[in-house]
Amino acid sequence: MTEIKIQNVIIFISSALLIQYDKYGNFVLRTCIKPICILTVIQGISVKLTEKKNILIFGKDLIEDDPVRQIERCITSDDDIAVINADAHYGYGHPIGGAVAYKEKISLSGVGFDIACGNYAVRTDIQAKGIKVPDVMNEIFRRISFGIGRPNNEPADHEVLDKIHKAEFQPQRKLYKLAQEQLGTVGAGNHFVDLFEDADGFLWIGxxxxxxxxxxxxxxxFIALSRGLPFEERVREGSMDAPPILFNIDTTLGQSYIEAMNLAGEYAYAGRDLVVKKVLEILGNPAVTYSVHNNHNFAWREEHFGSMYWVIRKGCTPAFPGQKGFIGATMGEDSVIVEGIDTETSRRALYTTVHGAGRVMSRTKSAGRKKWIRDRNGITRLKTITRGLIDFEDVRSEMTARGIELRGGDADEAPECYKRLDDVLRRQGDTIKILFRLHPLGVAMAGGETFDPYKD
Incomplete structure (x- = not known):
């Protein structure tokens, strides 16, 4: 094997190569025989092509090896296309921050446990300086339920519940009561309800x-169904390194999953819409002058490179030319509204970008190992088994010093647990542009004592 180094390009070859630059100055490689491996690094973008794999990697210097190995396992044929964004990190069977396009398959692992997890941001017509942020955040934390440890005293109603009651995939009908109870609740982990201020002083809700x-x-x-078990059967979730669960789209199981996923997507949209409406109500119902709403855990039917694909985005924001996206940062940093732009890189990236900053420290490492136990009186409480690396009281003090009103949260959501969003965005190159920077004024999240069994 021969190694050739050209500027910032390293190529391992077993055949003759013709090296060129296109009219945009981008590196182009032409071969008569397929190379064993090509690794190029251009303006923070890393592209790895092997004989059976087609993977585009943004910000390789920010990504550990595990997510790359995971995305390689997700590629099952020469037709599959994969992208890893700079916020990528380890996930269940499919990296968070990774997208894969399949022609004839859909990936349960790629959509993930939290189907249609996403972001919704609205700009109001009121100036942030005109509100009392501490009072508003207190009311948000009182009236909106986080996790399942706080009672949702204001049950919501929405037409999506009627659709669940009459779901085409009938096993979902049995989830009606659960869906009704949790509609308009936020959940734990990295889920949030925030107030922001933009450069013009306007107040945003995210x-x-x-x-x-x-x-x-x-x-x-559907994991149970994939193993030949009834839908209601309790199953072990499996290893994070397990191969992805894929359904052929021309099977009954594949079509049922698509129907069920779409209904869960409607439910997620309805929940975010209800929460934003509740915050607007708390604020006195100001007018909404701008809004951005997007899923980042979902599967879409799209055309790329002249063919139709199911594009599975897990922790990835769709970013087609002109499409807007809300990308949240950590509790102490600016979030952004972005817009997709049409470039050769964005086309190769399946018009996909980041969904956040990307975790670099595990929840256990940051907050310690904890366990829910039930005492002799039947009261469930959280017990710390080992301490983590982050002192959350220091985090609270830092947020207060920066003028950010924090409600809830825990050490595993501290800014130190994540990459810097600006670093991540720079690695995405010319695929997106930033329209608005949103400075956090108030952050509401589930507290460390909140129990929520559902994965974020």
Whole structure:
């Protein structure tokens, strides 16, 4: 094997190569025989092509090896196309921050447990300086339920519940009560309800969560079906390194999953819409002058390179030319509204970008190992088994010093647990542009003592 180094390009070859640059100055490789492996690094973008794999990697310097190995396992044929964004990290069977396009398959692992997890942001017509942020955040934390440890005293109603009651995939009908109870609740983990201020002083509302227990139970039900068990059967979720669960789209199981996923997507949209409406009500119902709403755990039917694909995005924001996306940062940093742009890189990236900053420290490492126990009086409480690396009281003090009103949260959501969003966005190159930067004023999340069994 011969190694050739050209500027910032390293190529391992077993055949003759013709190296060129296109009219845009981008590196182009032509071969008569397929190379064993090509690794190029251009302006923060890493592309790895092997004989049976087609994977585009953004920000390789920010990504550990595990997500790359996971995405390689997700490629099952020469027709499959994969993308890893700079916020990527380890996930269940499919990396978070990774997208894969399949022609004839859909990936349960790629959509994930929290079907249609996504973001919704609205700009109001009021100035942020005109509100009392501490009072508003207190009311948000009182009236909106996080996890399942706080009672949802204001049950919501929405037409999506009628659709669940009459779901085409009949096993989902049995999840009606759970869906009704949790509609308009936010969940734990990295899910949030935030207030922001833009450069013009306008107040924004931003929320991040998905389909709650309805989506989770839908996913575990299909895991059971994939193993030949009844939908209602309780199953072990399997290893994070397990191969992805794929359904052929021309099978009854594949079509049923698509129907069930779409319904969970409607449910997630309805939940985010209800939460934003509740915050607007708390604010006195100001007018909404701009809105951005997107899923980042979902599967879409799309055309790329002249062919139709099912594009599975897990922790990835769709970014077609002109399409807007809300990308949340950590509790202490600016979030952004972005717009997709039409470039050669964005086309190769399946018009896909990041969904956040991307985790670099595990929940156990940051917050310690904890276990829910029930005492002799039947009271369930959280017991710390080992301490984590982050002192959350220091985080609270830092947020207060920066003028950010924090409600809830825990050490595993501290800014130190994540990459810096600006670093991540730079690695995405010319695929997106930033329209608005949103400075956090108030952050509401489930607290460390909140119990929520559903994965974020």
């Amino acid at each position: 929320v991040h969560f998905g389909s709650r227990g309805f989506g989770y139970k839908t996913t575990t039900g």
